Amino acid sequence: MRWFPLTAALVAAFAAVVLAVAPQSVSAQSSAPAVFYGKGAPLVAGDKIAVLIGGATCGTATVNGNLEWAVSVAAGASCLPTEGATASVTVNGSVATVTPTPVWKVGGTPPDVANGYKITLGGTATTNPTATPVAGNTSNLISGSIPKAGGFGIVAVLQQAKIGDVVTATGCPAASMSLFATVGGSFVTYVPGTTIAAVNAAFLAQFPDGAVPTGTALIGKC
Numbered sequence: 243m244r245w246f247p248l249t250a251a252l253v254a255a256f257a258a259v260v261l262a263v264a265p266q267s268v269s270a271q272s273s274a275p276a277v278f279y280g281k282g283a284p285l286v287a288g289d290k291i292a293v294l295i296g297g298a299t300c301g302t303a304t305v306n307g308n309l310e311w312a313v314s315v316a317a318g319a320s321c322l323p324t325e326g327a328t329a330s331v332t333v334n335g336s337v338a339t340v341t342p343t344p345v346w347k348v349g350g351t352p353p354d355v356a357n358g359y360k361i362t363l364g365g366t367a368t369t370n371p372t373a374t375p376v377a378g379n380t381s382n383l384i385s386g387s388i389p390k391a392g393g394f395g396i397v398a399v400l401q402q403a404k405i406g407d408v409v410t411a412t413g414c415p416a417a418s419m420s421l422f423a424t425v426g427g428s429f430v431t432y433v434p435g436t437t438i439a440a441v442n443a444a445f446l447a448q449f450p451d452g453a454v455p456t457g458t459a460l461i462g463k464c
Contacts, residue, residue, distance in 0.1 A: 273317035274394070274422045274461060275429050276350035278329065279441045280340075280358035281310040285333065292332045295321040295346060300329065303440070310440040312358075314431060315346060331361065338363055349394065349463050351420055355435040383411040388462040390414065398459050405445075405452040409434045414464035421462040423448065 278293050285291075289305040293313045300321035301313040315323055323329075329344040330337060339362040342353055352358045383403050388395030390413065399408060409416050417435040423445065424430075430445040446452060454460075 274349035274463075275314045275316040275431065276323070276346045276348070277312060277314050277420070277431050277433065277441060278331070278344055278359065279310070279312035279352065279436065279438050280361055281308065281438045281440075282357075282360075283309065284363040285309050285311070285361060290334050292335075293344070294330045294332065295323050295327050298322070300346075306440055308439065310438045312438065312440040312443070314429065314444075316429065317348065331359070333361065333363060336363075349420060349422065351433055351436075355418055355433060356437045358436065358438055358441070383407060388412050388414055388419075388464055390464050392464070394461055394463050396459060396461050399454050399456060402456050403454055405432055405449065405454055406434070408454055408460070412462060412464075414462065419462060419464050421445075421460045423458060423460055 285305045287305055287307045287309065289311075291303045291305060291311045291313065293300045293302075293315060295315075298321035300315040300319045300323060303311045303313045305311045315321070315329075317323060323346040325347055327346045329346055331340045331344065332338060341360045341362065344352070344359055383400060384397040385400055386395065386397035388397065397408075397412060403411075405421075409419065409421070412419065415435075419434060421432040421434075422429045423432075425448050430448050431441065432445040433441050436442070449455075449458075
């Protein structure tokens with residue numbers, strides 16, 4: 243997708259429109275997907291992961307070379323997820339033990355945001371922490387806000403910036419927050435607190451090097 247730079251006036255006008263419709267937008271976009279993910283042994287590269295609700299498959303993923311996996315499940319998925327529904331995970335078709343028990347929630351992430359869910363197939367999961375991007379100057383970077391006490395908010399990026407700087411500008415704890423952008427009618431998710439690269443792969447593919455263009459609207463929760 244090609245992005246076009248906006249003048250300051252256009253950016254200000256865009257931000258005003260975004261913020262004016264923010265309550266409706268947040269309500270309409272409260273179907274942000276739940277993201278299930280994890281990493282480490284006993285998984286091996288190439289394993290096939292499936293997330294199911296009520297016996298119906300919600301989504302699948304292939305374990306990558308870093309032993310990471312991530313499955314994004316939208317509210318409209320074929321498994322018909324509902325708030326608080328328990329999910330199960332299979333590995334190569336066999337039911338796995340997952341800790342803690344996965345639950346579908348709008349915009350949900352694992353309780354352990356950094357490392358995700360632990361899958362047990364007779365082994366113990368391991369972690370491989372990655373570096374956290376260093377934030378730069380975040381003054382006047384975004385318009386809008388995300389409620390700190392819970393719920394969703396919407397922000398508009400006023401000047402192209404690294405996603406790490408956008409996270410800082412929101413004032414949300416990086417260890418627990420998540421951000422969502424819509425691309426072609428589908429969500430891409432950014433979870434700054436995770437150490438699992440696969441979780442943010444689709445987002446970073448859309449925004450190479452984590453550069454978020456001027457005028458981008460993001461839905462988030464702290």
